[in-house]
Amino acid sequence: MCGGAYSLENNHLHPKPDRPGCDEIVVFGPFRLHVNRRLLQRNGVAVKLGSRSLDILIALVERAGDVLSRRELIARAWAGLVVDEANLRVNISNLRKCLGEGKDGARYVVNLPGRGYSFVAPVTRVRSTFSPTELELIQSPDLRSNNASLTTHSEHLLPEPLKRLVGREASVSVLTQLLAEHRFVSIIGPGGMGKTTVAISVAHTMLEAFSGAVHYVDLASVTEASLVPITIASVLGLKLQVQVQDPRSNILAFFRTQKALLVLDNCEHVIDETAALAEQLYKSAPQVHLLATSRELLRVEGEHVYILPPLDVPPISADITAADAMMFPAVQLFMDRVAASGAQETLTDETALFAVEICQKMDGIALAIELAAGRVRSHGLQGTAELINSRFDLLWHGRRTAPPRHQTLQAMLDWSYKLLSENERSVLYRLSVFVTPFNLEAAQRIATDAVLTEAQVATAIASLADKSLLSSSMLNGTWHLRLLDSTRSYASEKLAKSGELNAVLRKFTEYLIAQLSRSNERENEWQAGARDVMEGDTMRPALVWAFSHTGEGERVCNMRTALAWAFSDAGESELGVRLTALAAPHLLVLSLLEECHSWCQSALSQLGSLEGSATHLILQETLVISALFTRVDRDELRSSIECGLNLARKLNDHERELELLAGQHIVMCQLGRFREAVEVSWRSLELARKVGSPAGLVMSEWMLGCAYHLTGDQVGALRHMEEGFKQAAALGVAKVDIYGYEHRIRAIIVLARTLWLSGAADRAAQVARQAVEEAELDEQPMSMFLALLYASTVFLWRGDIEESEALVSRLIEHVGRHSFGTNADFGTALAAEVALLRGEFRTAASRLREALSTLHVERRQILTNMLSRSMSEALFECGELLEAEAIIVASVESAEVRHDSFDIPELLRTRAKIGIASGQLDQRAAEAMLLRAIELANSQGALSLELRSATALSALLANDGRTEEAYTILAKVYGRFTEGHETRDLRTAKQFIETWRPAESE
Template identity: 35%
Template structure:
């Protein structure tokens, strides 16, 4: 072992792993861990984020002997136990299905380590793919990178156009490996509302916030991660950014911040780095071509001219003009780029003479003359003066666009200048040539964008001409029309393209909404835009923002629009969002009911079905079984009218789910099979048509009903398909629902490995997207998993917490599963009275609401609790177990009949009533499908063998 390795220590969570000492410590205390387990831990922790094949681990740790894979599993289990892996959200070692193990905790070196390697997370760092022209900034990038490593929080300070973003992106790429790729750009350019700052930063991290305190929620979500956040363009929302940045710095240990701003944030932890202009040739220096080309400002200038006009060979005659121009522009990168655009169009000498004729620009070459930010404005004034009348009009009128826009968008917003649109298109071409607009090619279509400083300047010109409100209103109308025109087309696109398109439009949508709902806005445009943009926010999981716009829109609808399609769409979006942000309270039902009333009055059957699907989901989760059954029947009647396969599949999925909750498993299977046949005739599920993904719902229904029927092999097949379909949907909520309802199947089969993997995935995904109900379900499922490990105290803690959270959110679908297992855990630790009260209350609730699905399990658990108390309760326990068997028979729940019959047989065997026990158990086994092997089946056969031995002994 090398000297460096002897002293190497790794830190993750509260643990310290000394490689040289071969010791694992927690809070300074050494933990007992065997040599083989230590070898495995060191090998995994030293390569975080990598998937290490099981055979590679075996070859590494047992190089001298031959062992089975089971030995590896045993030692990994020991490591997990020592680390408390999987408890209370802590995750260190993941089993990657079919591949091996991976250390997924965040690792940092201690004691002079030279390398920091960070585990990979679901959302990888996202820096723009665009190339960065880095000229004259190499030293700056290196020094800022060092400062960032040492101080954690650096603000790049300078005027607009100085190149702060370019430097920040270059620094991000320079340090990306040290953060395991976890480097994120939060582009704040388009924000005008400070309340959206935390949400925008979260979106850049691939997270969606739902809390009323978004800053605190964001910190909770990233606290355990090591990553770099680039906060770009802070000055216009500086107070909100400053508050968030200070929270991130103070309340985390591994979050690094790199901000770009025109003024300091002035908060704790901030270290300033002033970005200076590019070096340019002094007026007393040598002015030959070779001499001036040594300066970065000239290099940038020449490159930009070449990009516009083709190859450029700077001559000694031209060099003084270029040097003077760069001096007059004070080495400002954006100003130089603008000037280079004019040179490409007008020629060097003509542009230089024009520049010289502007004395205010010449004064700015002296650094003490005026504030540096005036340089860019003066340059933009100069560029604006060179425009034609048509170019000036179009330039200022496209200012409301934030981000990219099309020629058609520019034509709509800029208005008619002549007889046709050709004049506007020519003006756009001229603005591109003069570098006032940047372009990109997107799916074969040219798209345009004003850079932020240029857009701010154009907005000023728009206000000078008293056109700001008129053009902003025109822009808002255009955005609304564009979104309305996409309603039919967007759902047919692949999800990745759909999301990219919506993301690209988001900044302009926000700008249009903020103006429309603002002091000088227009209620008619505002409500129209809110309805048109609702699907965008839902698709991008921006739930809090969607809720805010919907609530504002409802307050602005007015009498004329109260019963309009617009109102229907706004109420529909609000109800869908509220289910995730506020839980299933009465506001959700009220919003759904209002939208449904409007749809019915309008005679819009398709939208009525969409709303019914959302209302069904609400009833399903809140255990309103009668309501869910009525909605399913009503949906089928409507689907029969539309004769649409999508609608029929949707109705069948509702009928299947309601029958499943009633315990009608055979009927539920029939509806699932019918729904799947309908769905096969549809080329693709159309997102937005209904409020839940019925194909995954049908597959879940099949998997769960087959489990209850005892057809375990088929149940597992459908479980796999359901998870694949849920993941393929691309919607986090859909995949979370699939995981939440499928994991119980694997737990029933006592498949702890796959259960562990899927519970961790559900926990991570629900946390990343702020899907609070699914996070609570993940907690409950982890409690069930711990119960299988006989970790009773932790299981009790998590199950109690899950039940409390689900009750508060009125998410009752899986509560009975958790109640049964909580009772089982309480019984095992001697809490019989508490366990019995829990089950009796649950039985009462289930009978009252008509949810009969869990009756076999609840009566079985009641019997087990009574049987475990004392012999004098055996008679009552026997009655409860017989009731469980009876309920299971009525539901064709063969698996649960076998569970209860096995428990009853063991109880009767204790009383030496062998023949009775044999009769009940034999009958239950005979009703089980043939060829099925499961833990419950094996247990039943073991008890049967004991009974047969007892029968012979009696004989």
């Protein structure tokens, strides 16, 4: 349960590269593991993997085929720490999930009972660069022989290479090897990818091997296919007779006995003629090596294709540093071109994310990156990132000396678009509605119409992929297609001008509705087959199925496009309502709460004939869920819940009724109506028992534990929390994942707080740390928010300044990154609590005043008593006795009206302390108040609060000269503790006890 010890920092052991600049890459299945960069990619896309799971993977692949014991793996991932094996199992499970273990028969990590774990998939180890020595070895010996009949290196007119080739060294090395082995290689890729730059670099690399016989032919300016042979002959310096119309025979004769490299650059617009001549050369001139560049395959005999990949871009991460970002070629090129433009801006940790976002948006395409870099001089890094996100301009200009087709992205794409057939053009702009990857079935559904058949669409798609206007990749065992962002922007403009926009978007919206509906229909199939993977029941299996098969958030971007159209003046609101009901749960899973609330409001306002239906209920429930953590009006929220509950009962939907009861429980807790939260929890438990819902039973027990904790019944809280965990294990319930977070994490946090109140300070800290670690694995923003928020309170109560400050800092950063409405005020408030612990009373008072002004208005009562008490203490320490007195008196009165708040003993203790100092309470009244606080804490089972009040009372008695009585009271309470003796409260109590100990007791 508690999971052992944890550390914020670990020293990991990683393989060292053989030489500087190398990156060891381990390839298995669709994965590439960059060991030194600590990056796992699936089909070129970064995989989100926790630090410890990555350590375990590296350890396993290093000794692939061997069995590593649990002890070895724990030592690797948790160096120097003693941890429970449960932590290893959790991380192994997470690793398997990320690798797609079991899908399509994939097997990577195998558990050998009693022995350990083994990595069983075949692995290939490569390095990302080649040394000069290796380059020598991979070239054929015959390429190094002399050929006096060819021109020398110094006589040749090969374009100069770039002085600094960024991120293409590995491609140049691989192409050199391919040319040596196969003679005929085509570099294929979209416009602007850098094919020409790489080809010229390869040509220069191989000049010596060919004794200077390297011929470069740029076909970009050739306007007619018939001119291709003449252009090549001209570059070769062949003198043709006037009567010879076709120089092919001369070219073939020139190369027949020659050893040479012929580079044919920019072939796509004259591809038929170029391909035919290249094939003839390959067959008849055995010593000629051919290197072609094109946006389309030549598709002739002898051709070996090299797809030039985009420049590597770092994954988007809020905590990426400038040093981390500059390890990636895309960012290196971007900043190199920023500097060359005369911009004074340098990359810092604060601006690194903007550079990464720009390079991601440019898809790692060299030309697009260079054009974006040109904006930094006038807009800055942040301004350029915002400009691209809001209005991606295809007409940005690059270098004046660049070929016309490369001076803007518009020109580059116009060049490709003009080469397309009418069918290909129609398919291309219709597919621009897809924001994320799509499969062939989806493309056919959208692009097919009365004129274009599915077969014709499939043919057009194959041609577009061949011409590098569609890129393909393997996702979850299925081939998917996507348009690069620049291509999609261009195609979207074509769609808008085509007159087909509304028809295509209607078809797109209907397709998304059909797909999401199909996922829901497969829920029963998922439950039957996936429980072994998930190890238990969940409240929303259909959502988990959908996301495990499409990738996190893959569908959401497409949903936004369809919803925006459906609710527009040109759209169809009925389609929008249906799509919102299907899309909203996905938005919740991603914690996109504000967006979810907005779409639900739009849909509910246009229900029409769907009022009172299951669709209405889904929208009502998701409106409630999204509002729980983002809206201020608690009364409106309660009304929405009641409406949802009535609908659920009318439709006999017990699952949603249970979920809405959970929402009602949360609202009651937030409002400080803890007794009502208990009542709601019992209703939930009765319903769960009645309908036989395993997840409902577990969730209801945890709800009861939370409610009893807040009412001040810590014994009851522990009983129900433990019962919930017991039921979860017995019923196989691994996740209760609704309201955008994992309820197990909330339960662990409540358990940690209850343990501290009960006097188990050390176990409380251990459990609180476990909650944060599990939230990290859960990867849901709201789960992490709750874990950080309430784990912080445990360490604040313990008096652990450094750990509570670290958690609060993470909380503030986290709420700043995600859309959590006014929850940012909790971060401000807890930062004030840290300042109070540090003795920075003015800072604490100022921050608490700021946070409480919002929390009181929003009636977020769950923490306001604690914060108001801290506010009064901070003011007291600042000498503001009157205001401190007023705040603490009001807080006590407010809490006592409800008679059910766990923190009433603390409020009474502080009231007595301030009352004595201000003169509002005499000795006798203060003693009575502290005795009442002790008795109340004792009845609640809150030993830690009992100690605090006992310490305050004993100090009061000692100041009155009654040290023996003070000693007796405090020693009796202190003696009941079995742990936590190094925490602040217990150390203080111990010092007082030793000071007041009677002489005969020493």
